[in-house]
Amino acid sequence: xxxxxxxxxxxxxxxxxxxxxxxxxxxxxxxxxxxxxxxxxxxxxxxxxxxxxxxxxxxxxxxxxxxxxxxxxxxxxxxxxxxxxxxxxxxxxxxxxxxxxxxxxxxxxxxxxxxxxxxxxxxxxxxxxxxxxxxxxxxxxxxxxxxxxxxxxxxxxxxxxxxxxxxxxxxxxxxxxxxxxxxxxxxxxxxxxxxxxxxxxxxxxxxxxxxxxxxxxxxxxxxxxxxxxxxxxxxxxxxxxxxxxxxxxxxxxxxxxxxxxxxxxxxxxxxxxxxxxxxxxxxxxxxxxxxxxxxxxxxxxxxxxxxxxxxxxxxxxxxxxxxxxxxxxxx
Amino acid sequence: xxxxxxxxxxxxxxxxxxxxxxxxxxxxxxxxxxxxxxxxxxxxxxxxxxxxxxxxxxxxxxxxxxxxxxxxxxxxxxxxxxxxxxxxxxxxxxxxxxxxxxxxxxxxxxxxxxxxxxxxxxxxxxxxxxxxxxxxxxxxxxxxxxxxxxxxxxxxxxxxxxxxxxxxxxxxxxxxxxxxxxxxxxxxxxxxxxxxxxxxxxxxxxxxxxxxxxxxxxxxxxxxxxxxxxxxxxxxxxxxxxxxxxxxxxxxxxxxxxxxxxxxxxxxxxxxxxxxxxxxxxxxxxxxxxxxxxxxxxxxxxxxxxxxxxxxxxxxxxxxxxxxxxxxxxx
DNA sequence: TTGGGCTGAGAGAGCGCTCTCTCAGAAGGG
DNA sequence: CCCTTCTGAGAGAGCGCTCTCTCAGCCCAA
Numbered sequence: 001x002x003x004x005x006x007x008x009x010x011x012x013x014x015x016x017x018x019x020x021x022x023x024x025x026x027x028x029x030x031x032x033x034x035x036x037x038x039x040x041x042x043x044x045x046x047x048x049x050x051x052x053x054x055x056x057x058x059x060x061x062x063x064x065x066x067x068x069x070x071x072x073x074x075x076x077x078x079x080x081x082x083x084x085x086x087x088x089x090x091x092x093x094x095x096x097x098x099x100x101x102x103x104x105x106x107x108x109x110x111x112x113x114x115x116x117x118x119x120x121x122x123x124x125x126x127x128x129x130x131x132x133x134x135x136x137x138x139x140x141x142x143x144x145x146x147x148x149x150x151x152x153x154x155x156x157x158x159x160x161x162x163x164x165x166x167x168x169x170x171x172x173x174x175x176x177x178x179x180x181x182x183x184x185x186x187x188x189x190x191x192x193x194x195x196x197x198x199x200x201x202x203x204x205x206x207x208x209x210x211x212x213x214x215x216x217x218x219x220x221x222x223x224x225x226x227x228x229x230x231x232x233x234x235x236x237x238x239x240x241x242x243x244x245x246x247x248x249x250x251x252x253x254x255x256x257x258x259x260x261x262x263x264x265x266x267x268x269x270x271x272x273x274x275x276x277x278x279x280x281x282x283x284x285x286x287x288x289x290x291x292x293x294x295x296x297x298x299x300x301x302x303x304x305x306x307x308x309x310x311x312x313x314x315x316x317x318x319x320x321x322x323x324x325x326x327x328x329x330x331x
Numbered sequence: 332x333x334x335x336x337x338x339x340x341x342x343x344x345x346x347x348x349x350x351x352x353x354x355x356x357x358x359x360x361x362x363x364x365x366x367x368x369x370x371x372x373x374x375x376x377x378x379x380x381x382x383x384x385x386x387x388x389x390x391x392x393x394x395x396x397x398x399x400x401x402x403x404x405x406x407x408x409x410x411x412x413x414x415x416x417x418x419x420x421x422x423x424x425x426x427x428x429x430x431x432x433x434x435x436x437x438x439x440x441x442x443x444x445x446x447x448x449x450x451x452x453x454x455x456x457x458x459x460x461x462x463x464x465x466x467x468x469x470x471x472x473x474x475x476x477x478x479x480x481x482x483x484x485x486x487x488x489x490x491x492x493x494x495x496x497x498x499x500x501x502x503x504x505x506x507x508x509x510x511x512x513x514x515x516x517x518x519x520x521x522x523x524x525x526x527x528x529x530x531x532x533x534x535x536x537x538x539x540x541x542x543x544x545x546x547x548x549x550x551x552x553x554x555x556x557x558x559x560x561x562x563x564x565x566x567x568x569x570x571x572x573x574x575x576x577x578x579x580x581x582x583x584x585x586x587x588x589x590x591x592x593x594x595x596x597x598x599x600x601x602x603x604x605x606x607x608x609x610x611x612x613x614x615x616x617x618x619x620x621x622x623x624x625x626x627x628x629x630x631x632x633x634x635x636x637x638x639x640x641x642x643x644x645x646x647x648x649x650x651x652x653x654x655x656x657x658x659x660x661x662x
Numbered sequence: 663t664t665g666g667g668c669t670g671a672g673a674g675a676g677c678g679c680t681c682t683c684t685c686a687g688a689a690g691g692g
Numbered sequence: 693c694c695c696t697t698c699t700g701a702g703a704g705a706g707c708g709c710t711c712t713c714t715c716a717g718c719c720c721a722a
Contacts, residue, residue: 053678384708
């Protein structure tokens with residue numbers, strides 16, 4: 001009733017276990033007719049190698065931990081990027097026959113759990129998706145002797161290779177677009193400043209405003225729709241004459257559009273709005289949202305390749321992917 | 332340089348490997364002072380059990396496959412329910428120290444891969460998230476000698492316990508609400524008929540209409556926003572005098588609202604709209620969407636409990652969770 | 663005092679696999 | 693024709709752990 005072992009395959013094929021193993025692992029030093037006999041036996045018995053036994057001796061597990069370290073705001077969990085990243089990374093890893101072990105690290109308790117698990121050598125490598133700056137996980141994992149890559153630049157300077165999009169450049173693109181279309185009073189709704197994306201996108205905004213001799217008008221949100229609505233109301237109160245706003249992500253931009261509508265401002269006539277991320281919903285806002293697209297899928301696959309490269313002693317250099325301005329109707 | 336083994340712990344504590352193992356596994360038959368010595372040794376050496384070795388002998392892996400069998404339309408991947416289900420299930424499984432192995436089964440090739448993997452005994456159980464009817468995976472997996480539970484009733488009759496929400500009842504709730512508010516010509520935008528959700532929600536609609544002596548007006552979408560918009564236009568063409576529409580999911584309802592707006596119909600004055608799912612976006616449509624809420628998180632955790640119960644020889648009865656009408660402004 | 667029952671701890675087998683070492687036999691060179 | 697080289701295949705150790713079996717030592721009743 002038990003699953004067949006290599007021993008059984010060997011017996012059936014009339015060879016030794018070692019030879020059967022060689023066939024299973026595709027070594028060339030097996031005579032064709034013997035290989036065929038073994039393959040037939042494998043097929044007949046429905047043999048599947050026992051991975052526990054295999055990794056016990058090889059010291060490899062062929063599985064990769066995908067650690068999602070979620071910020072307290074939970075914005076990430078509702079973020080469509082979340083599933084896209086996980087999906088893309090999974091597809092890529094499955095293509096090279098690596099298992100994906102999904103781990104959530106939201107509480108300190110689960111942090112400890114993840115650390116213990118990784119330290120336990122259950123996985124060959126770690127892909128870390130961590131978004132908020134105070135996260136102790138990047139530095140904790142970098143101390144372990146396990147290859148780790150990060151989706152997004154870690155907020156604390158730590159020696160982990162990462163893949164990120166050009167947040168600063170993207171924000172510059174957005175604001176420069178507003179400048180070039182003649183907007184004078186360009187505000188921003190920034191993201192949380194303990195997240196890299198929040199920081200960098202604000203930096204990009206500031207850089208362009210400084211260079212174009214405009215005053216910066218800043219409100220801060222937390223990447224949720226509501227916070228975008230609140231921040232927009234606040235900006236309108238602070239400076240009723242503003243004629244453009246760069247919002248650090250699309251979710252907040254949706255909220256901002258709502259507040260603008262409620263305040264009776266026409267978009268883009270009175271106020272131009274540019275978002276960031278190009279989420280699906282950006283196409284369906286009223287008016288459709290001009291935004292910055294960054295290549296989520298590419299970022300995920302680049303992360304996988306970076307990690308796989310690490311296994312073979314490849315370079316540990318960060319990868320920065322370009323962003324792109326998508327012009328719709330809001331600006 | 333290698334990770335410490337149980338042998339090392341035993342040596343340091345001055346006991347046998349067997350005793351060290353007893354302590355690690357929390358057996359009571361160890362004298363307190365010896366237990367302490369072992370625990371100290373574990374701590375000092377930073378010992379973590381090797382799971383490969385352990386599962387080699389216990390024949391357990393303590394990991395669960397979360398198989399996402401995606402319909403070709405890819406609607407699921409953009410569905411916010413996707414991440415909610417995965418997240419909830421993960422949290423629940425991690426609480427009982429089970430690993431989550433995420434597997435995507437989108438192509439026939441990856442189907443084979445998943446089957447091979449499951450057959451290989453790499454996991455103790457399978458949670459199957461499969462949405463479209465033609466999926467061969469449920470029946471394939473049910474043949475394997477591995478506990479399997481399904482998120483949502485499998486479309487083909489197959490002997491897998493599942494957790495689902497009451498799609499029929501939910502649809503009835505929605506349509507009955509429209510009837511009770513005096514709507515006369517109630518149309519529906521149904522979901523794909525090769526998905527259980529699509530079928531059942533249409534059934535619920537038909538049941539109530541029949542009982543209340545109204546004619547059914549049906550258009551079919553594929554659960555995407557666009558298809559909802561298209562279907563709505565079609566319905567308006569078919570029966571310009573319709574005064575209500577039950578849409579089988581919120582995504583399509585968003586599209587329908589758009590088409591209604593474009594056609595100059597006021598919601599809910601001219602046409603009442605009820606959706607299904609209560610996704611986040613339903614709160615922010617214009618007007619906010621009346622819809623049917625089903626407990627996604629509860630469904631996911633119930634699925635986990637069902638699977639864990641199976642391990643202990645628990646019942647394999649399907650679990651059906653109730654739905655709830657959420658009244659906003661669209662109906 | 664002696665024997666039986668019980669408790670706590672060790673010895674050792676074995677889970678299924680890989681991989682080194684060894685060796686038989688064929689091929690090739692002097 | 694013999695010795696060396698090479699190739700293909702087997703023997704066997706051992707990865708780190710669990711768990712059964714065994715047994716030493718203790719307590720208590722007879």
